[in-house]
Amino acid sequence: MTSQLIKQLLTDALKPEVLEIIDHSAAHAGHAGAQQGGGHYHVTIVSEAFEGKSMVQRHQLIYQALGDLMKQQIHALGINALSPSEKN
Structure with a gap:
């Protein structure tokens, strides 16, 4: 399952x-990307790795972690990336 793989990565x-x-x-079952097998996901993640990083840098870290999964199994990914000091 793609969700489990996203979580692991x-x-x-x-x-x-x-x-x-x-x-x-x-x-999004009828959406063009979904017809090609790509799923739509939203991720909320709080990590020390995001401390002092811009939103673009945080997204880049997530895309790097997901690697080829972004091309093969994910069509759309919503991201809410926070550092621990921002979560409250």
Whole structure:
């Protein structure tokens, strides 16, 4: 399952305090990207790795961690990336 793989890859790379993955793929079943097998996901992640990083840098870290999964199994990815000091 793609959600489990996303969780494993992000956990291994970013050691998050909080990681929530929501699979919205079923709501996009007729969408062109979904027809090619790509899912729609939203990730909320809190990690020390994001401390002092811009939003672009945080997204880059996530994309790096997911690697080829972004090309093969993920069509759309919403990201809410926070450092521990921002989560409250």
